[in-house]
Amino acid sequence: MLTSRTPTTRTRDTAVAACREAAHRIRMGVLVQGEAQGEGYVAQGLGAADILAVAYTHLLRLRPQDPDWPDRDRFLLSTGHYALLLYSALAEAGTIPVEELRTYAADGSRLPMSAMSTYTPGVEISGGSLGHGLGLAVGTALGQRLQARPSRTVVLFSDGELDEGSTWEAAMAASSHRTGDLLAFVDMNGMQADGPTREVLDVDDQVARWESFGWRATRVDGNDVGALVDVVGLAASRMTPVGVPQIVLCDTRLGAGVPMLESREKLHFMKIAEDEWPRCMRQLTEQHEGGRR
Amino acid sequence: MSASTPQRSAAMIASIADDGVPTTQAPFGHALAELAERDERVVGLTADLGKYTDMHVFAAAHPSRFVQVGMAEQALMTVAAGMATTGLVPFASTYSVFATRRAYDFIALDIAEPQLNVTIVGGLPGLTTGYGPSHQATEDVAILRGIPGLVIVDPADAVDVEQAVPALAAAPGPAYLRLLRGAVPRVLDRYDYRFEIGRAAVVRPGNDVVLVSSGLMTMRALLAAERLSEHHVDVSVVHCATLKPFDEETVLREIDGPRLPLTLENHSVVGGLFETVASAMVRRGVSVPLRPVALPDEFLDAGALPTLHDRYGLSTDAVVTRVLTELGRG
Numbered sequence: 001m002l003t004s005r006t007p008t009t010r011t012r013d014t015a016v017a018a019c020r021e022a023a024h025r026i027r028m029g030v031l032v033q034g035e036a037q038g039e040g041y042v043a044q045g046l047g048a049a050d051i052l053a054v055a056y057t058h059l060l061r062l063r064p065q066d067p068d069w070p071d072r073d074r075f076l077l078s079t080g081h082y083a084l085l086l087y088s089a090l091a092e093a094g095t096i097p098v099e100e101l102r103t104y105a106a107d108g109s110r111l112p113m114s115a116m117s118t119y120t121p122g123v124e125i126s127g128g129s130l131g132h133g134l135g136l137a138v139g140t141a142l143g144q145r146l147q148a149r150p151s152r153t154v155v156l157f158s159d160g161e162l163d164e165g166s167t168w169e170a171a172m173a174a175s176s177h178r179t180g181d182l183l184a185f186v187d188m189n190g191m192q193a194d195g196p197t198r199e200v201l202d203v204d205d206q207v208a209r210w211e212s213f214g215w216r217a218t219r220v221d222g223n224d225v226g227a228l229v230d231v232v233g234l235a236a237s238r239m240t241p242v243g244v245p246q247i248v249l250c251d252t253r254l255g256a257g258v259p260m261l262e263s264r265e266k267l268h269f270m271k272i273a274e275d276e277w278p279r280c281m282r283q284l285t286e287q288h289e290g291g292r293r
Numbered sequence: 294m295s296a297s298t299p300q301r302s303a304a305m306i307a308s309i310a311d312d313g314v315p316t317t318q319a320p321f322g323h324a325l326a327e328l329a330e331r332d333e334r335v336v337g338l339t340a341d342l343g344k345y346t347d348m349h350v351f352a353a354a355h356p357s358r359f360v361q362v363g364m365a366e367q368a369l370m371t372v373a374a375g376m377a378t379t380g381l382v383p384f385a386s387t388y389s390v391f392a393t394r395r396a397y398d399f400i401a402l403d404i405a406e407p408q409l410n411v412t413i414v415g416g417l418p419g420l421t422t423g424y425g426p427s428h429q430a431t432e433d434v435a436i437l438r439g440i441p442g443l444v445i446v447d448p449a450d451a452v453d454v455e456q457a458v459p460a461l462a463a464a465p466g467p468a469y470l471r472l473l474r475g476a477v478p479r480v481l482d483r484y485d486y487r488f489e490i491g492r493a494a495v496v497r498p499g500n501d502v503v504l505v506s507s508g509l510m511t512m513r514a515l516l517a518a519e520r521l522s523e524h525h526v527d528v529s530v531v532h533c534a535t536l537k538p539f540d541e542e543t544v545l546r547e548i549d550g551p552r553l554p555l556t557l558e559n560h561s562v563v564g565g566l567f568e569t570v571a572s573a574m575v576r577r578g579v580s581v582p583l584r585p586v587a588l589p590d591e592f593l594d595a596g597a598l599p600t601l602h603d604r605y606g607l608s609t610d611a612v613v614t615r616v617l618t619e620l621g622r623g
């Protein structure tokens with residue numbers, strides 16, 4: 001049960017090992033969904049899997065069978081097209097059955113291609129339109145604080161969402177209202193719809209930018225589970241209802257964990273051929289068993 | 294749920310082309326690139342959706358006249374407006390949902406109020422993706438129709454798009470173009486048709502039924518009309534490529550009579566073509582029962598686009614069935 005698990009009761013090594021196992025299962029769930037539907041934002045899901053594995057295994061206090069528990073920590077996925085990653089994490093947490101992943105984006109499924117709170121238990125907000133998550137997170141943190149609930153708010157958004165003014169409006173609201181129980185992750189995969197982020201819009205210097213907006217900011221290798229565990233542990237220890245909001249900028253690799261995808265031309269929408277799915281799964285397992293992931 | 298054969302929705306790459314209909318690739322991008330050869334005022338902008346609005350064709354042809362503002366739709370509108378004040382003619386593309394819902398204030402005050410020559414190009418208008426409410430611009434026309442002086446164009450096919458692009462650049466004020474992107478059906482060149490801002494056109498004559506349509510529903514209306522002739526139902530199709538200003542003369546002349554009139558639109562039943570025609574009828578004292586083929590006043594489902602077009606009555610099959618039912622022959 002995730003509720004009884006607090007970061008301090010585990011040694012770091014056990015925590016890292018548990019997160020690695022979770023990350024592997026989450027990645028496999030991403031591939032299962034991609035194979036079932038024949039498409040999906042698989043490369044992004046694999047790239048950001050370690051962030052969700054650490055969040056769901058090592059940070060969030062949830063009652064997986066009771067997704068409406070008022071005191072739960074909130075995990076808000078701002079980047080709606082990362083839905084398949086969140087579904088996989090929710091399957092890992094036990095909120096939805098693992099077998100249900102095969103219905104991803106099918107007609108009538110609870111798991112639409114873009115994550116929506118009205119469709120899926122455990123999904124807190126409706127994404128799809130980008131740049132909403134951080135503002136929703138600020139409001140959630142304020143609401144929980146006002147009602148004195150011992151609950152923290154965690155949000156994941158993408159580097160593309162750094163382009164949206166709404167993200168920066170929310171950034172100022174958070175530091176101004178001192179939402180210290182708010183932790184943001186940014187998936188810095190270097191990609192957005194029209195191509196590599198640096199060719200679309202300059203989003204360099206993010207640590208300095210967030211610090212200047214009154215946040216505590218760190219940048220880590222978002223595919224280094226050990227580093228993530230350390231950063232998240234430290235961030236969690238600092239979280240407090242009134243305080244400085246924190247952001248972790250995670251450099252990730254599209255397709256991480258599956259070499260044949262990591263080495264492929266980087267695209268926002270990476271196509272994977274029908275016969276490639278089993279090979280992707282095999283490579284993922286080999287990497288994991290070889291201790292490389 | 295079947296483990297071996299999961300049902301696929303192809304929600305991301307959805308085509309609106311019916312089987313057997315010829316298509317043209319990226320007609321908007323090519324028309325804009327070609328126009329820019331002749332008119333050096335033309336510039337293109339996008340908010341991280343160049344590849345998905347066919348703006349990449351223009352960007353490749355005229356890189357120095359292309360501006361990428363990043364995924365920032367409000368900046369897209371204000372930057373386009375700023376460029377227009379210097380005498381340029383910007384075409385600014387994003388998805389319809391983000392243009393209308395996120396950037397409305399900037400369209401209204403920075404583009405429309407000063408009557409600047411900016412064309413806002415909205416991809417995925419109405420129900421043209423199975424991606425769910427975040428991407429389904431079911432009320433884009435309803436949102437924008439209230440802006441004074443904003444021309445709204447809802448092209449039927451590639452022919453319409455190709456002719457609308459130079460026409461909108463030549464016209465002085467602001468416009469919203471409901472984009473058809475990718476492999477776009479080409480049907481109007483089989484008829485005697487020419488796009489003109491503010492003009493509806495009787496594309497096909499017929500004695501029993503009048504289908505007043507806009508956008509891709511004109512393509513569906515024409516296909517349905519062919520199928521209905523096999524049922525000995527003679528169908529006229531009146532295409533309203535411009536939703537604002539609206540050609541009331543032509544449309545009311547066509548529906549005022551004994552033929553069964555229906556409106557067909559790829560839009561919510563609230564605030565689009567149906568209500569435009571209905572209010573014109575009331576104002577001009579035309580009293581015939583008018584039936585809408587339109588999307589319901591709901592947030593729509595996610596799923597496969599052809600399935601959704603069947604479910605919400607926009608597919609050619611659904612239109613054929615609807616007309617027969619209205620005629621009491623269902």
Ligand SMILES: Cc1ncc(C[n+]2csc(CCOP(=O)(O)OP(=O)(O)O)c2C)c(N)n1
Nearest residue numbers: 128129130158159160191192193268341364
């Ligand atoms: C407000 C808004 N504008 C535009 C889009 C279209 N869009 C979908 S994904 C995307 C790229 C955003 O960047 P990012 O999330 O970093 O992309 P990825 O890493 O998945 O390639 C865009 C522009 C959107 N969903 N929402």
Ligand SMILES: [Mg+2]
Nearest residue numbers: 159160191192
């Ligand atoms: Mg990205």
